[in-house]
Amino acid sequence: MKITFLALLIMASCIPMEQKGKLTFRDLRQEEIDEMERRQEAIRQAEVARLELQREKKREMEEIISDAKAGFEEIKPLLKSKCFDCHDSNTKLPAYGRIFPRINPIHKHQVEGIKALDFVDGYPLKAQGTPLQISLLKSIRDEVLDRGMPLKSYTLVYRSKRIFEEDERRILNWVDPLITRLQDFSGKYEPMESNPRSDALKILEMKCYRCHAHGVAKGGFGDMEDTKKLLSSGYVDLNNPDQSEIYKLSENKEMPTNKRDALSDHELFTLREWLILESKEKPKN
Ligand code: HEC
Ligand code: HEC
Structure with missing residues (x-):
């Protein structure tokens, strides 16, 4: 502040007194101070807006995650019965699935299945390579719609573990709105840059x-x-x-x-x- 004041004093002393402009020393100093304050205020407001946007983004994601977790708990019994044998790292295979792990196809399916998708922690979903949640959710959607999962070799033995219309409806009721929300979220906060x-x-x-x-x-x-x-x-x-x-x-x-x-x-x-x-x-x- 002191330095600005000094600078102003020098500048003011350079203004010829007989000039028509009515700028007095006091006015110039005040104008300069006002301008500086306006700028500082603008910077402060931009920072407030940035922080607010960040907070809003965080809040919105927390809300999505919390709803997704709740939704997951609702369909968990269904997934547990039809998917966990190969997609839950806490599920223990029956003894015949565990012997000769190197050549046992059941063991192999579980290992590969868990890598592709692990329901162990609910939402957010886990997978080797930590892909985007939305990408995983879409793959669930695709597999359910196509009846690509559970694997055919499995449903041939366990007929009741096939996906039926009602299962499809329940899983999609969780997955679809979640995909939409995540899409809206990234559209709002991480738009394409062209x-x-x-x-x-x-x-x-x-x-x-x-x-x-x-x-x-x-x-x-x-x-x-x-x-x-x-x-x-x-x-x-x-x-x-x-x-x-x-x-x-x-x-x-x-x-x-x-x-x-x-x-x-x-x-x-x-x-x-x-x-x-x-x-x-x-x-x-
Ligand atoms: C018998 C074992 C088995 C069961 C049961 C099973 N899966 Fe899978 N699943 C696999 C294997 C193995 C893979 C990995 C396939 C690959 O690597 O090509 C996989 C992959 C997936 C993928 C990833 C596909 C992709 O495009 O990345 C999804 C999604 C999936 N399963 C969903 C399910 C759902 C939902 C269920 C229950 C309704 C289920 N699976 C039941 C074995 C199983
Ligand atoms: C659900 C899993 C999955 C996804 C998603 C996927 N791939 Fe693949 N990809 C595979 C598998 C399995 C193979 C090997 C088997 C085959 O060649 O069909 C493969 C093989 C390839 C190969 C090697 C082919 C060769 O002849 O060596 C290329 C290149 C490739 N993928 C590109 C892509 C591109 C690009 C995308 C995205 C646009 C993609 N993949 C998405 C599963 C996937």
Whole structure:
């Protein structure tokens, strides 16, 4: 404050007295102080708004999680009866499932099942590679609608563990509104940026990571989260971006494995746009 005052004093002394403007020393100082205060107030208000938005985001997520947990408890008995044998790390297999673990298909199903999805802690759901919750929820939805789960080899033996209409309805009643809420949440707080790179990476995160990233490598293809590694892998061809394996498989709907999860035309466009962008930025050799 002292320094500003001194500066003002010097500035004020430079204003020729006979000038027509009526700015006196006192007015100039006051104006300068007002302006400074206005700026400080604007900064303070922006900070308040930012913190409020953060608090609101946190509050909203906590509410979603708490509702999701409650909803999960309601369908837990159903999941326990039909899914936990392979999707709960606390469930112990019957003795015949535990012998010869290396070659026993029942044991193998449990190991693989738990990796793909572990209901042990309820919501948030666990899975190897910690994929996005929304991606896991959608995969549950897909499997239930397609009756892809429980595995056929299992329901052939345990007929009553198939998914029936009523089970489908109950599971979707939990999953669907939750997917919508999570979508709304990210639309509100993490909108797409209309930047092909970050948009494409978000699409891959949503549609591919749970089988090809963070330690999961279906078909021997993993580490997708490492963009540099992905771009220099055999799955991307920067000389012919739209001949890239990751693009071709997505375009002809071979990947993701479930057709319901196939990339939309807009998503394919974004993926292609990004690969072309990367091919242009690639250092020429
Ligand atoms: C007999 C064992 C078994 C049972 C019972 C079972 N699953 Fe699975 N599930 C698996 C295995 C094994 C995988 C991993 C498949 C793979 O790696 O391709 C899996 C994967 C999944 C996935 C991940 C699919 C994806 O696209 O990532 C979901 C979702 C799923 N199961 C849901 C369920 C639900 C819901 C139930 C109960 C209604 C259920 N499963 C019952 C064995 C089982
Ligand atoms: C539910 C699991 C799952 C999801 C999700 C998934 N994949 Fe796959 N992916 C697999 C499996 C299983 C294989 C190996 C078996 C096969 O080739 O069919 C595979 C293989 C691949 C391969 C290697 C093919 C080869 O011939 O070596 C590529 C590339 C691939 N996936 C790309 C993708 C892309 C891109 C996405 C997202 C748009 C995706 N995958 C989503 C399960 C998945």
